[in-house]
Amino acid sequence: xxxxxxxxxxxxxxxxxxxxxxxxxxxxxxxxxxxxxxxxxxxxxxxxxxxxxxxxxxxxxxxxxxxxxxxxxxxxxxxxxxxxxxxxxxxxxxxxxxxxxxxxxxxxxxxxxxxxxxxxxxxxxxxxxxxxxxxxxxxxxxxxxxxxxxxxxxxxxxxxxxxxxxxxxxxxxxxxxxxxxxxxxxxxxxxxxxxxxxxxxxxxxxxxxxxxxxxxxxxxxxxxxxxxxxxxxxxxxxxxxxxxxxxxxxxxxxxxxxxxxxxxxxxxxxxxxxxxxxxxxxxxxxxxxxxxxxxxxxxxxxxxxxxxxxxxxxxxxxxxxxxxxxxxxxxxxxxxxxxxxxxxxxxxxxxxxxxxxxxxxxxxxxxxxxxxxxxxxxxxxxxxxxxxxxxxxxxxxxxxxxxxxxxx
Amino acid sequence: xxxxxxxxxxxxxxxxxxxxxxxxxxxxxxxxxxxxxxxxxxxxxxxxxxxxxxxxxxxxxxxxxxxxxxxxxxxxxxxxxxxxxxxxxxxxxxxxxxxxxxxxxxxxxxxxxxxxxxxxxxxxxxxxxxxxxxxxxxxxxxxxxxxxxxxxxxxxxxxxxxxxxxxxxxxxxxxxxxxxxxxxxxxxxxxxxxxxxxxxxxxxxxxxxxxxxxxxxxxxxxxxxxxxxxxxxxxxxxxxxxxxxxxxxxxxxxxxxxxxxxxxxxxxxxxxxxxxxxxxxxxxxxxxxxxxxxxxxxxxxxxxxxxxxxxxxxxxxxxxxxxxxxxxxxxxxxxxxxxxxxxxxxxxxxxxxxxxxxxxxxxxxxxxxxxxxxxxxxxxxxxxxxxxxxxxxxxxx
Numbered sequence: 001x002x003x004x005x006x007x008x009x010x011x012x013x014x015x016x017x018x019x020x021x022x023x024x025x026x027x028x029x030x031x032x033x034x035x036x037x038x039x040x041x042x043x044x045x046x047x048x049x050x051x052x053x054x055x056x057x058x059x060x061x062x063x064x065x066x067x068x069x070x071x072x073x074x075x076x077x078x079x080x081x082x083x084x085x086x087x088x089x090x091x092x093x094x095x096x097x098x099x100x101x102x103x104x105x106x107x108x109x110x111x112x113x114x115x116x117x118x119x120x121x122x123x124x125x126x127x128x129x130x131x132x133x134x135x136x137x138x139x140x141x142x143x144x145x146x147x148x149x150x151x152x153x154x155x156x157x158x159x160x161x162x163x164x165x166x167x168x169x170x171x172x173x174x175x176x177x178x179x180x181x182x183x184x185x186x187x188x189x190x191x192x193x194x195x196x197x198x199x200x201x202x203x204x205x206x207x208x209x210x211x212x213x214x215x216x217x218x219x220x221x222x223x224x225x226x227x228x229x230x231x232x233x234x235x236x237x238x239x240x241x242x243x244x245x246x247x248x249x250x251x252x253x254x255x256x257x258x259x260x261x262x263x264x265x266x267x268x269x270x271x272x273x274x275x276x277x278x279x280x281x282x283x284x285x286x287x288x289x290x291x292x293x294x295x296x297x298x299x300x301x302x303x304x305x306x307x308x309x310x311x312x313x314x315x316x317x318x319x320x321x322x323x324x325x326x327x328x329x330x331x332x333x334x335x336x337x338x339x340x341x342x343x344x345x346x347x348x349x350x351x352x353x354x355x356x357x358x359x360x361x362x363x364x365x366x367x368x369x370x371x372x373x374x375x376x377x378x379x380x381x382x383x384x385x386x387x388x389x390x391x392x393x394x395x396x397x398x399x400x401x402x403x404x405x406x407x408x
Numbered sequence: 409x410x411x412x413x414x415x416x417x418x419x420x421x422x423x424x425x426x427x428x429x430x431x432x433x434x435x436x437x438x439x440x441x442x443x444x445x446x447x448x449x450x451x452x453x454x455x456x457x458x459x460x461x462x463x464x465x466x467x468x469x470x471x472x473x474x475x476x477x478x479x480x481x482x483x484x485x486x487x488x489x490x491x492x493x494x495x496x497x498x499x500x501x502x503x504x505x506x507x508x509x510x511x512x513x514x515x516x517x518x519x520x521x522x523x524x525x526x527x528x529x530x531x532x533x534x535x536x537x538x539x540x541x542x543x544x545x546x547x548x549x550x551x552x553x554x555x556x557x558x559x560x561x562x563x564x565x566x567x568x569x570x571x572x573x574x575x576x577x578x579x580x581x582x583x584x585x586x587x588x589x590x591x592x593x594x595x596x597x598x599x600x601x602x603x604x605x606x607x608x609x610x611x612x613x614x615x616x617x618x619x620x621x622x623x624x625x626x627x628x629x630x631x632x633x634x635x636x637x638x639x640x641x642x643x644x645x646x647x648x649x650x651x652x653x654x655x656x657x658x659x660x661x662x663x664x665x666x667x668x669x670x671x672x673x674x675x676x677x678x679x680x681x682x683x684x685x686x687x688x689x690x691x692x693x694x695x696x697x698x699x700x701x702x703x704x705x706x707x708x709x710x711x712x713x714x715x716x717x718x719x720x721x722x723x724x725x726x727x728x729x730x731x732x733x734x735x736x737x738x739x740x741x742x743x744x745x746x747x748x749x750x751x752x753x754x755x756x757x758x759x760x761x762x763x764x765x766x767x768x769x770x771x772x773x774x775x776x777x778x779x780x781x782x783x784x785x786x787x788x789x790x791x792x793x794x795x796x797x798x799x800x801x802x803x804x805x
Contacts, residue, residue: 322733
């Protein structure tokens with residue numbers, strides 16, 4: 001067990017990696033998780049933040065403004081160019097309705113005369129489906145107002161607005177169906193585990209690569225090669241140490257998640273949480289395999305950091321843990337299927353599925369694919385290590401050196 | 409000084425790890441972003457087809473108007489169909505479809521043909537999920553039907569004389585657009601450009617790796633090379649100026665390469681203000697150099713681990729600049745709004761804001777404000793670095 005102990009010692013001699021990658025990056029996941037608030041389950045609508053700039057004092061404008069307010073999240077914004085730009089830039093308002101001066105009067109007049117109807121101006125910060133639906137609502141309100149304006153030509157605008165409001169007050173009765181017995185897993189915890197794919201890949205890969213590269217460096221591997229411990233045994237011990245490191249990282253990330261989001265998981269079935277953590281564990285195996293691979297490739301810590309980071313970023317983005325794959329095009333969604341993170345994410349979603357979840361066959365199938373990825377990367381790492389070992393141990397190289405020395 | 413400059417440049421360019429970090433990394437990441445967001449730009453705003461089950465319990469002709477609406481919404485000839493309705497016999501079957509995920513909702517018509525809606529519960533996803541969008545659209549579409557019908561029935565019951573006017577009847581089904589979109593920002597806002605800006609913020613911090621390496625190489629307590637150089641004839645300050653100038657030149661060049669790649673190869677827009685962008689990059693490189701010098705000068709951390717510290721710092725600060733996908737971007741916006749000081753002291757966020765302010769604002773004032781903030785950050789980093797470097801005692805008995 002000498003090698004095993006030495007490997008762990010090498011790891012703990014680099015507390016900075018433990019701190020920066022395991023602790024620090026997990027905190028990033030925490031921030032992400034804590035930034036989302038769980039919508040109550042009856043909350044089924046996706047409404048944008050809307051600002052109404054009412055430059056008109058008429059009845060219709062007031063009615064429209066209050067209708068919009070009832071159907072969105074209203075933010076107050078000052079009526080100035082800079083304030084509007086700021087609101088749009090910082091996404092405080094996704095949709096701004098500007099009701100121009102004299103709109104109510106123009107509307108009534110145009111409806112009566114049959115001329116072109118006046119328009120309200122809108123500012124869209126980011127085009128999205130919810131903004132489109134908001135736009136539809138504004139049009140709906142004004143369409144119904146127009147109907148009433150035509151039907152009640154002699155009525156005052158207050159009367160028209162009142163009846164428009166009554167009609168627009170109708171809405172369909174909605175029930176959100178609870179398809180499972182237990183409450184679903186908190187979004188915050190899901191997001192934390194999704195982000196953990198980056199954390200865990202990076203921390204395990206870097207930490208284990210540091211250890212492996214220590215033993216992989218030419219001088220040390222010559223020295224260990226000369227010792228009476230069989231090469232296989234030494235390698236297995238290093239592997240065992242790396243596995244322990246992986247366990248430490250996994251346990252830390254899982255424990256932190258449970259500690260922080262535990263209160264939000266009350267009532268959730270234990271098997272659902274366990275299968276989420278199992279998914280993370282299997283993904284950790286991929287991290288370990290990747291760390292092994294990087295450790296064989298280079299012993300330059302700068303390159304190790306960079307390689308792990310870039311693979312972590314690329315797989316996290318492509319795997320759909322940072323951006324919903326619904327939003328990217330079909331080709332990207334196909335490429336995504338070539339990353340282990342995609343299957344990890346799928347496994348998580350299956351584990352946390354609203355209609356049950358837990359240890360379902362879908363979870364295991366996806367985790368199986370993650371295992372295959374881990375095996376593949378590990379095999380490539382092994383091949384590299386064989387090639388390197390072969391080069392180092394060749395008699396030819398040694399004899400050349402020896403003959404050179406004797407010649408000197 | 410000139411020799412220090414020259415050899416610092418040479419030695420850093422020959423360091424593979426540094427070149428990888430500061431040049432290759434942003435390019436690889438930018439390429440990835442480009443692949444991902446091109447699709448987002450094209451197809452993201454199309455509303456998806458919504459599968460829905462309909463249980464019709466209406467009597468006589470009561471459900472006719474609803475069916476007409478449904479037919480119009482699911483007619484594929486008429487532009488894009490919004491709904492994909494399946495008529496089912498009873499609510500049990502509709503429930504089975506809802507549970508298995510075949511549909512997102514069930515519409516049940518009562519005896520009078522008024523609809524009610526059952527929706528599947530929300531499922532967590534990153535940012536806004538398509539499922540949530542589908543539920544919203546479905547509820548809105550059915551709401552729209554209810555409102556128009558309520559208005560029509562109200563008029564038929566209370567003001568039957570109004571029906572003599574054919575315009576009124578027409579207006580029941582007529583849909584006029586009353587909104588016109590107004591552009592108030594300098595460029596047409598496309599959200600995905602923000603990821604590229606955040607990437608430049610990340611690249612700027614990564615470029616601190618250059619300053620770190622250069623400064624580490626002249627610190628006698630950090631590297632053996634530094635120890636050797638200090639006993640040489642060149643004064644400390646001259647060496648420092650040379651090393652810092654060289655770091656700045658390399659960081660700036662690396663950022664320029666990344667910028668040029670993003671702007672000209674990938675075609676990401678910067679609001680047509682490329683000149684100002686270059687100025688911004690020059691300041692960002694200065695900030696990066698001072699940050700590198702600061703971390704390079706901290707005596708307590710071993711040299712090898714410093715790159716780890718810098719990486720961790722960069723990752724953390726980039727999170728708050730919105731690099732890591734939709735949730736991170738939301739988090740960054742939220743922080744900028746709730747705690748502006750936290751955004752102000754985050755150099756990654758400031759570099760990101762440089763480009764955003766050029767892209768969004770019509771006037772240049774916010775851009776220069778951000779430049780000033782970055783210069784102040786640079787000054788603070790430099791002063792702190794100088795404190796660490798001055799009058800160090802390297803070995804004492």
